[in-house]
Amino acid sequence: MGERCLIVQDFDLRLTLESGQFFRYEEHGEGYLLLTQGKAVVIRQEDGALCYGGADEEFIRHLFQLVPQYDERIARLRADPVLLPVVAMYPGLRVMRQDLHEATLGFICSSMSNIPKIRLNLRLIAQSCGRVVGGHAHLPLPGQELDLGAVTAAKTGYRAKFLVGTNALLTGDMLNELSVADYDHSHELLKSLPGIGPKVADCICLFALGHGEAFPVDVHVLRAMQALFPHEHFSDERRARDFAQHRWGKDAGLAQQFIFQWARDNLARKVRKVEVIACL
Numbered sequence: 001m002g003e004r005c006l007i008v009q010d011f012d013l014r015l016t017l018e019s020g021q022f023f024r025y026e027e028h029g030e031g032y033l034l035l036t037q038g039k040a041v042v043i044r045q046e047d048g049a050l051c052y053g054g055a056d057e058e059f060i061r062h063l064f065q066l067v068p069q070y071d072e073r074i075a076r077l078r079a080d081p082v083l084l085p086v087v088a089m090y091p092g093l094r095v096m097r098q099d100l101h102e103a104t105l106g107f108i109c110s111s112m113s114n115i116p117k118i119r120l121n122l123r124l125i126a127q128s129c130g131r132v133v134g135g136h137a138h139l140p141l142p143g144q145e146l147d148l149g150a151v152t153a154a155k156t157g158y159r160a161k162f163l164v165g166t167n168a169l170l171t172g173d174m175l176n177e178l179s180v181a182d183y184d185h186s187h188e189l190l191k192s193l194p195g196i197g198p199k200v201a202d203c204i205c206l207f208a209l210g211h212g213e214a215f216p217v218d219v220h221v222l223r224a225m226q227a228l229f230p231h232e233h234f235s236d237e238r239r240a241r242d243f244a245q246h247r248w249g250k251d252a253g254l255a256q257q258f259i260f261q262w263a264r265d266n267l268a269r270k271v272r273k274v275e276v277i278a279c280l
Contacts, residue, residue, distance in 0.1 A: 022034075
């Protein structure tokens with residue numbers, strides 16, 4: 001499949017890919033190589049065009065949520081006087097719609113970790129336990145029995161047993177149930193899987209299942225919410241999440257992505273030198 005180009009507006013490929021929501025990418029020439037769903041997608045952005053190969057236009061539009069409704073969602077967030085300057089700082093940032101199984105493995109790896117480490121974990125898992133398609137190592141299949149030693153050797157630490165256990169449970173029936181369930185049911189079902197707590201479940205709900213009301217909160221997002229809404233006196237992650245879901249409804253997850261990026265640029269790096277992810 002040769003390179004095709006798609007005219008896009010209000011979309012920033014680099015900002016979106018490097019915003020801590022997707023991990024199976026590498027820099028490639030003037031753009032990126034994405035390894036997802038058995039595809040090796042080469043993609044770059046040039047002026048107002050998104051040029052890609054290895055997938056069709058429908059796949060690209062779905063993955064990056066290049067849909068008309070996105071403008072409406074951004075407009076609603078801009079109507080919030082607190083969010084207006086935050087949203088204005090990151091034009092073109094999108095919430096992606098990823099493969100459910102791949103996102104689940106990725107966010108289990110995110111526990112107490114950072115973005116470079118998560119990317120390394122997934123690359124090593126793909127090389128040791130996955131499958132080769134077109135010369136590229138892809139993540140193992142859902143429901144596949146993974147070797148604990150191989151997953152541990154992928155530098156996953158204590159997360160290895162969770163990855164092995166959850167991958168075995170992610171059968172076709174489980175994936176189908178998650179795909180059709182509403183937010184509350186999906187969230188509870190995900191938390192029943194090994195290694196998945198409330199924050200990781202919210203990450204999967206947002207970035208893979210498209211539940212816009214999901215609002216992942218870790219210490220960095222909590223700190224950002226405390227800074228943006230000082231009079232609310234958020235004492236814990238749950239209170240911040242409840243406030244966000246009440247204030248922004250099904251746009252809460254999109255608001256979170258802007259707030260997380262703002263936290264990374266203005267708060268997190270003052271505290272730690274490593275790049276952190278909101279879904280720890």
